Amino acid sequence: MLSELLQGIESGGFLIIRDSCRYSGRDLLKSFITAALNREEVIHILCFDVSEEELKDGLKPSDTQRLHIHNAYSDPLGWTGHPNFTVQQFSLEDLTNLVKQTSQPKPAVLVIDSLSWILRHKTPPAVCQTLQQLRKGGAVRAVIGLLHTDMHQRGTVGSVCHLATSLISVAPGVKGKEAVARVTKRTKSGKVMQDEGIFCIAEDFTVTILSKPSHAEHKTNSTEEEQTDPTANLTFNLRLSDSELEAKQKLTLPFVFSKEKKTALLHPGPGSGRILYEPDAYDDYDQEDPDDDLDV
C-alpha cells in the first residue's frame, strides 16, 4: 500500500507520516515530494524544522519551478522583526493567499514539515480546524504532514491523526538501511485498510519496498525446522530401527517405582534374599510399623 500512496494521493486527501527519535521520517517525506514532482504536480512546502538548503538537498534541481519552499525556519516567531513566514500565519486565509500567490493553474499539494512545530505553538483544536478547512477548501489539492509522535501527548497525536485519510508510521528496521512502515488507509466509504512493509530509500529518494516482515518471519521458521535434523550427516549412526525402538519403549528404568517393582519388593520370590532379625536384649523391637507405609 505504500507504493500506491507514493503514486498519488486522492483529492482532498491528508497524509501524515509519523516518526520518532529512533528513525526520522523526513527521507520518506522527500520521497513523496520527489514522486509528486515527477508527476508534474505543484508543491508548496512550509519549512519549519530544517533549513531550505537541507530540505532541497537531494531533490533534482530541474523541478524547482514547480516547487515552492516557504521558509519558516529562520524566524517562525517573529523575533528578528522581518519574518518570512511565522507560525501564527498558519490559518486558512493566510495559507490560501500564500498558495494563490504563485498563480498556477492546478491546485497544489501542501507539504508541512513539521506539524509538531505548529502543534507546539497553536492549540490542537485550532490546528485541526485549519487542516480540515484546507482539505475541504479547494485551495490545495492534498496535504502531507510530518509529525514527531514522541514530542506530544498521545491525545494530541490521536486527534490530529484522526483527521488523516492515510497514516504511515515509520520505525527503524532490523538491518541498517531498512525501515518498517505501518500504513493505515481510510477510504471515503469508511473502510479502513492496514498494511505493514519493509522499505529502504535510495539516495535519489526512490523507495524500494522489500518483503513484508510478518510473512518473512513465518517463512524462516518453517525452513529452519526442515533444515535442522541433527541425526543427518554424521560419521556414526544415531537413528533407531523399528525393533530397537520397540525394545527402548519396553525398557523400564531402574529408579522408577512402577507397580511391578513394588510387588517384586513386597513379595519376594524364592531365591531372593531374606532378612532374619533376632533382637538383642537392649533393642527396642517394635512390631508396629511407625511409618505405616508397607502395604502388607
Added chain:
Amino acid sequence: MFTELNSILNTSPDSFTRGEFILVSDRQSDASFLIHHFLSFYLRARCKVCFLGLAQSFCHYSAVSQRLGVSLTQAKEKGQLVFFEGLKECLSVLTPKENNVESEAMNFLRDPPVGLRSLYEFVRSSVIGSGSMEEGAEQWGPSVLLVDDLSVLLSLGVDVGAVLDFSHYCRALVCSQVQGNMVMLVRCNGEEDDDDDDDDDDDGDVGSDVLLKGLTHQCNLNLHVQGLPTGYCKDIHGQMEVCWKRRQSDAPHMQKNLFQYKVYDKGASFFARGTSSAVL
C-alpha cells in the same frame, strides 16, 4: 581535548564539519567532561567561541581547561572567547545594586513566561556582533556556541517549549546562517520509559525527557552518556552512545556506536565494549 574522541568522531582542530549541531546528553550520569573537551577543541581550532556557562562558575571551567592545556583567561582577553557566566548574571537580576549594569539576558528569571528571547539576542550579538572589530584584532575561525547546560533553564522555571524555541533559533543562526557549530548539554534524571504514558507526578522528569526528544530531532550528532547497565565499576565510568544523523555524504540512515569511557585527571579514554585496560 581528548584525542581518542577526535578519532571516534573523525574530526580534528584542523578539519571539522561546519554547520553541525552536536547534542551531548546524559541520563543519571555526568557528561560535562564532554563540554570541557569541546571547549578546548574549538579554542585550539581558533574558532570564535560563545560559551553560555549556566551550571558552573568561570573559575571552574578555567581550572579544568588549564589541565587540558588551554587558558580561558587568555582567550577572553584576546577576544576569542565570549563567556556568559550565568551564576553571576542571575545574581545581578535578583539583587540589583545601583552600580550594576543589569544584563537583559537573564530577564526570564523575573518573568519566566517571557521566554528566552533576550538570551537569544545576547547570543546573536556575540556571534554576529564580531563583524565590527577593532584594528589589529585577530581573525578567528567560524563561530561556535557552547551551552552548559539547558536543563538548568528548565529548573529555573522556563517552559520546555521556550527552551526548544531558543535552541531552534540558535541553530538557525549559528549552524545555518553563520555556518558555525553548536554544542549543547542536556541532562535527564528519570528512567528511560518506552511507553507513551505521561507521568503526572514527575513533571520535572517528563519535561527534560520531552526536551531531550525535541533536541534529538534537531541535532546532527548525539553523544548520549549513561552509567553501565550492570552497575558501578571502578575502571569504567560509563558508556557513551554516538549517534550520527543526517550525514549528507553517506546514505540517509542513522548510525549508532557504543563506547565505554574512563575519565582521568587530564583527559578521558574511550574504548569498545569489553576492551577496557582493566579487563584485557
